[in-house]
Amino acid sequence: MKRESLLPLVGVAGLIVVWYLAVWARVVDPVLLPPPEAAFAALVKGMAGGKLGYDFWRTVERTAYATAIAAVIAIPIGVALGSNERIYRSVEFVIDFFRSTPASAMFPLFLVIFGVGDLTKILVAAFGAALVILFNVAYGVMNARKTRLLAAKVMGATRFRVLTDVMLLESLPQTFVGLRNGVSLALVIVVVAEMFIGSTDGLGQRVFEAQQLFEMPDMYAAIFAAGALGYGLNLLFLLMEKRFVHWSGK
Amino acid sequence: MGQAATAKASGATDRSERPAAEPVHITIRGLTKCFQGAPVYDNFDLDVPRGRFVSVFGPNGCGKSTLINLIAGLIPADAGTILFGGKPLRETKIGYVFQNYREALFPWMSAWKNIEYPLKIAKMDAAERARRVDRLVAHLGVKIDLTRYPYELSGGQQQLVSIMRALVVDPEVLFLDEPFSALDYEMTLFMRDQLQRVFNETRTTMVLVSHDLEEAVYLADRVLLLSRRPATIAAFPDVLLPRPRSDETLSDPAYVHLKGHCLEIFQREVRKA
CATH class of the missing domain: 1.20.5 (Single alpha-helices involved in coiled-coils or other helix-helix interfaces)
Incomplete structure (x- = not known):
C-alpha cells in the first residue's frame, strides 16, 4: 500500500x-x-517573497472572483431552467452556442464595454465559467432520479418542496462537476487575459514578461506555479465535493 | 387446519361461498388508461377489501405496476373514479414502497431522517416526529443502525427502511411495487416474513405487485390475477390459509393447490395472446 x-x-x-x-x-x-535546478530555484525564490508570489495571488484572486460571480449567477438560473424542461429546451441552443464559443473571442467586446481594468478579466472569465456551470446544474436538476421525485410526491410534498428537498440535492454531484470545470476554465481565461490585456501583474503577465526578457528560469517557474494552481483548484473542489456530496457515486 | 384445508381443497373460493361481504376499502370504477393509444385499462372495475392483503399477479407487461401507480396517483388516469372509503386520494394517507430502493431513498439523509421525512412534510413538530419514529422502530423490532446512510446498509435493510418510511405516517393503504425483486433469495424470504409481521401488527390494507407467484400467494388474503392488455380481472381468489404463515405453509396442500390453480389461470391468460 x-x-x-x-x-x-x-x-x-x-x-x-x-x-x-x-x-x-x-x-x-x-x-x-535551463537545468531543472535553476527553474526550481527561481520558483522557490519567486514564491518566497518575490514578485512571482504576488502574481500568483493576484491570479488566485481574479479566478476566485470570476468563479464566485459565475456560481452566484449560474446556479439559480440553472435550477430554474432545469426544473422546467420546456424553458430549458427553448434556450438550450443559445447556451450551447455560447458555451462552445471560445471565451477569448469575447475579450474585445468586454474591453469595449468595461475598459482595460481588472473587471474585464474577471468578467470574461466569469462569463465562460457561468455557462459551463449553468449547463451542468440544469442537467443535474433535469436528470434527478424520477423515483425519488415520485417518492417525495407520493408522501405529499408540494412542487416547491420537491424542488428544494430533492431536486437541488439530486443535482449537487453534477453541480460540482460544473464548478470544477468552471474554475478550470476561469483560470485559463484569467491567465490569457493577464498576458494580453494591459496587465501589470498576474501569472499570465509573469510568464509573458519573463519570456520577453529571456529570463527563462523565471518563465518556467511561473509556468509551474500556474500548473500547481490549476491542480490545486481542481483538488480543492474534489475535496469539497467529497465533504458535501458524500453519497456521490454510491 | 387439516379440516379447513380439505374443505377448501379447491383453494379458491367463489364469491358466493364467502361467509359475509367484506367491507370495501378502495372502489375503482371505469378506470381507463392508454399508453401511446393502446389501452392498458379499459373501463376497469375493482373493489379492494379493507384490512386485507391483496397480491397483484399477471402476465408481463399487463399493467400490474400501472394499476397501483394509478391508484396511488403516481400517474394520472384517463378516466374513472378511485375512492378510498368514499374519500378521494388527496384526503387519504397512503404509503408506497418502490421496487428500486436505491433510487427511492434519499442518500443525503441518514436512514432515521429518511423515515422521519414524510412526517416533516406533514408539518409535525420535531418531538412528535421522534416519538413516532421511535415507536415504529420498537413496534417492528428493527435492529438496524439508523444513524447510517442508506448506501451503508444492505439491500434488505434499505428496503426495510423504505417500508418504515411508508408506514410511519400510519397510512390507510400501503402499496408495494415488487419490493423484494432486487434482493437475493435469502433476503427475500426474510423480508417476506418481516412484511407479514408488519401486516399482522398493523392490519393496514396492503396491495402488493409481485412477479413471483409463490410470494404473491404466500403473503396474500386475496390474489388478483390479471389478464393481458387491456387488463381485466381473470380471477380474484381468496387465500384461506391461517396466519402467521411459515415455511410449512409452502408445503401445505391447500397452498400448493391454490398456487397451482393460479398458475393455471395465469398460463391460460398468457396463451390467449
Missing part, C-alpha cells in the same frame, strides 16, 4: 531525468532550456 502511493513520483522523476538528458545533450539552446 505504501509503495503504491509512491507510484506517482515515478513520473515526476522520469520528467526530471528527461529534462537533464535534454540539457546534457544540448537538444535545445541552453538559454531556452
Whole structure:
C-alpha cells in the first residue's frame, strides 16, 4: 500500500531525468532550456517573497472572483431552467452556442464595454465559467432520479418542496462537476487575459514578461506555479465535493 | 387446519361461498388508461377489501405496476373514479414502497431522517416526529443502525427502511411495487416474513405487485390475477390459509393447490395472446 502511493513520483522523476538528458545533450539552446535546478530555484525564490508570489495571488484572486460571480449567477438560473424542461429546451441552443464559443473571442467586446481594468478579466472569465456551470446544474436538476421525485410526491410534498428537498440535492454531484470545470476554465481565461490585456501583474503577465526578457528560469517557474494552481483548484473542489456530496457515486 | 384445508381443497373460493361481504376499502370504477393509444385499462372495475392483503399477479407487461401507480396517483388516469372509503386520494394517507430502493431513498439523509421525512412534510413538530419514529422502530423490532446512510446498509435493510418510511405516517393503504425483486433469495424470504409481521401488527390494507407467484400467494388474503392488455380481472381468489404463515405453509396442500390453480389461470391468460 505504501509503495503504491509512491507510484506517482515515478513520473515526476522520469520528467526530471528527461529534462537533464535534454540539457546534457544540448537538444535545445541552453538559454531556452535551463537545468531543472535553476527553474526550481527561481520558483522557490519567486514564491518566497518575490514578485512571482504576488502574481500568483493576484491570479488566485481574479479566478476566485470570476468563479464566485459565475456560481452566484449560474446556479439559480440553472435550477430554474432545469426544473422546467420546456424553458430549458427553448434556450438550450443559445447556451450551447455560447458555451462552445471560445471565451477569448469575447475579450474585445468586454474591453469595449468595461475598459482595460481588472473587471474585464474577471468578467470574461466569469462569463465562460457561468455557462459551463449553468449547463451542468440544469442537467443535474433535469436528470434527478424520477423515483425519488415520485417518492417525495407520493408522501405529499408540494412542487416547491420537491424542488428544494430533492431536486437541488439530486443535482449537487453534477453541480460540482460544473464548478470544477468552471474554475478550470476561469483560470485559463484569467491567465490569457493577464498576458494580453494591459496587465501589470498576474501569472499570465509573469510568464509573458519573463519570456520577453529571456529570463527563462523565471518563465518556467511561473509556468509551474500556474500548473500547481490549476491542480490545486481542481483538488480543492474534489475535496469539497467529497465533504458535501458524500453519497456521490454510491 | 387439516379440516379447513380439505374443505377448501379447491383453494379458491367463489364469491358466493364467502361467509359475509367484506367491507370495501378502495372502489375503482371505469378506470381507463392508454399508453401511446393502446389501452392498458379499459373501463376497469375493482373493489379492494379493507384490512386485507391483496397480491397483484399477471402476465408481463399487463399493467400490474400501472394499476397501483394509478391508484396511488403516481400517474394520472384517463378516466374513472378511485375512492378510498368514499374519500378521494388527496384526503387519504397512503404509503408506497418502490421496487428500486436505491433510487427511492434519499442518500443525503441518514436512514432515521429518511423515515422521519414524510412526517416533516406533514408539518409535525420535531418531538412528535421522534416519538413516532421511535415507536415504529420498537413496534417492528428493527435492529438496524439508523444513524447510517442508506448506501451503508444492505439491500434488505434499505428496503426495510423504505417500508418504515411508508408506514410511519400510519397510512390507510400501503402499496408495494415488487419490493423484494432486487434482493437475493435469502433476503427475500426474510423480508417476506418481516412484511407479514408488519401486516399482522398493523392490519393496514396492503396491495402488493409481485412477479413471483409463490410470494404473491404466500403473503396474500386475496390474489388478483390479471389478464393481458387491456387488463381485466381473470380471477380474484381468496387465500384461506391461517396466519402467521411459515415455511410449512409452502408445503401445505391447500397452498400448493391454490398456487397451482393460479398458475393455471395465469398460463391460460398468457396463451390467449
